[in-house]
Amino acid sequence: MKTQSRSVSRDMMAMTEIEDQILVQQVLRGEPKSFGELCRRYYPSLTAIADSILLDHHLAEDAAQETLAAACRNLKTLKRPESFGAWVGTICRNVAKDMLSELPKQRKVAEEYSELKRDCDDCDHGMIMTEAVQQLPQHLREVVYLRFYNEMSYEQMAKVLGATQQSIDGRLRRAKKKIAAYLAKKGFRR
Amino acid sequence: MKHNNGNQWIESLLAKYLYREPVMFDFQQWAQRYPREAQLLERGIEDFGRSHETKIYHIWRLIMESKITRYSAAAVIVLAMALVLLSPFGTPGNGGVVLADIQQKVNGNTRHKNLYTSRQGR
Numbered sequence: 478m479k480t481q482s483r484s485v486s487r488d489m490m491a492m493t494e495i496e497d498q499i500l501v502q503q504v505l506r507g508e509p510k511s512f513g514e515l516c517r518r519y520y521p522s523l524t525a526i527a528d529s530i531l532l533d534h535h536l537a538e539d540a541a542q543e544t545l546a547a548a549c550r551n552l553k554t555l556k557r558p559e560s561f562g563a564w565v566g567t568i569c570r571n572v573a574k575d576m577l578s579e580l581p582k583q584r585k586v587a588e589e590y591s592e593l594k595r596d597c598d599d600c601d602h603g604m605i606m607t608e609a610v611q612q613l614p615q616h617l618r619e620v621v622y623l624r625f626y627n628e629m630s631y632e633q634m635a636k637v638l639g640a641t642q643q644s645i646d647g648r649l650r651r652a653k654k655k656i657a658a659y660l661a662k663k664g665f666r667r
Numbered sequence: 668m669k670h671n672n673g674n675q676w677i678e679s680l681l682a683k684y685l686y687r688e689p690v691m692f693d694f695q696q697w698a699q700r701y702p703r704e705a706q707l708l709e710r711g712i713e714d715f716g717r718s719h720e721t722k723i724y725h726i727w728r729l730i731m732e733s734k735i736t737r738y739s740a741a742a743v744i745v746l747a748m749a750l751v752l753l754s755p756f757g758t759p760g761n762g763g764v765v766l767a768d769i770q771q772k773v774n775g776n777t778r779h780k781n782l783y784t785s786r787q788g789r
Contacts, residue, residue, distance in 0.1 A: 507711025513694040520692035538690060542697055549704040552712050554724070606684040625678075625685040653674040656681070 501558035516545050519562060521627045522637040523569045529622035530573035532611065540576050544569040563639025570619075602665070609659040617652040620645060 497518075503511035523544050528537035548565045555564055610621055623634045631642045638645060698705035730740045750756075 504708065505712045507709065509694075509698075509705070509708040512708050513692075516694060516697065517692045521689045524690050534687070542700065545697065546701040546704045549701070549707060549712075554728075602680075603684050606680055610681070610685065621681060622685065625681040626687055627689045628682070628686065650674070653677045653681075656677050657674050660677075 497561045498558040501552065501555065501561055504552060512549065515561065515565075519565055519637065520545070522562075522623060522629060522633065523565065525622045525626040525629070526566055526569045526619055526637070527573040527576075528626065529619045530570065530615065531577055536576060536580075537573070540573045541569060543576075544572045547572060560639060562636035566637040566639065605660065605663055605665055606656075609656045609663075612659055613652055613655055617648055617655065620648045621652045621656075624649060 497515070500511040500515050504515070520541055523541035524537050527540035528534055531537050531540060544565060547568050555561065610618060613621065620634070620638070623629050623637065631645055634645050635642050730736050
């Protein structure tokens with residue numbers, strides 16, 4: 478039963494990969510609608526990836542849009558159109574990191590603001606959870622954001638991260654373990 | 668793929684505090700923000716790819732693709748620079764012909780000629 482469901486999910490992944498490939502080829506031939514479809518497909522995951530780096534939703538949306546512009550400019554250089562998701566995910570990571578390095582002042586102000594907020598509302602569960610997620614290493618935080626930001630499936634995550642579902646599951650478990658340890662340290666009760 | 672472990676309660680907390688409504692992508696708005704890219708999409712990227720810049724980029728990518736081509740390209744550059752800087756062929760020190768040497772020889776010859784004609788004139 479398990480193997481059957483696995484093969485079905487593999488087939489589904491192959492289907493979407495083929496679709497991506499076809500869409501990329503259509504874009505190269507000059508069909509803007511296909512690019513729109515690719516954007517609609519990956520925009521939420523790109524926003525989640527960018528948000529996991531920038532920790533700001535509006536900036537993350539900007540980064541996702543910039544990523545799609547960069548993808549459009551460089552689509553000709555994409556060697557394997559079936560891995561468009563992983564490719565555009567990598568671009569998004571780089572764009573978000575560039576944006577982060579360009580915005581040190583704004584980041585400082587935001588941190589000061591968050592510290593102020595922490596002083597006045599220290600026992601807020603939401604704040605502690607946010608801190609717990611923020612203290613994670615980037616590669617784990619990215620997986621947590623993708624999973625819980627838009628309730629993304631493992632298949633979708635595997636596509637955009639260019640990783641297997643097993644490795645994503647491992648990363649998620651490690652992230653949850655770290656979060657649990659952090660919460661325990663902070664005296665967070667279930 | 669989901670595992671029932673001791674950290675299951677964290678999932679509900681994460682879902683509670685991290686969840687956001689999926690953001691919808693507006694292609695028209697994006698096209699207005701990035702008009703150059705929108706034009707590119709209308710034109711077809713395959714034609715755009717044949718520009719001079721992308722040709723250079725492709726050559727660069729071809730060189731950098733494997734270790735062999737990368738190191739051989741570096742070796743060629745180093746060799747070319749060594750040839751230019753050290754110039755082992757055709758330098759004055761190693762027997763190269765320089766205008767000053769020719770002038771010196773011509774001057775020497777004319778001096779001998781003058782001496783010879785002046786002696787004959789006596």
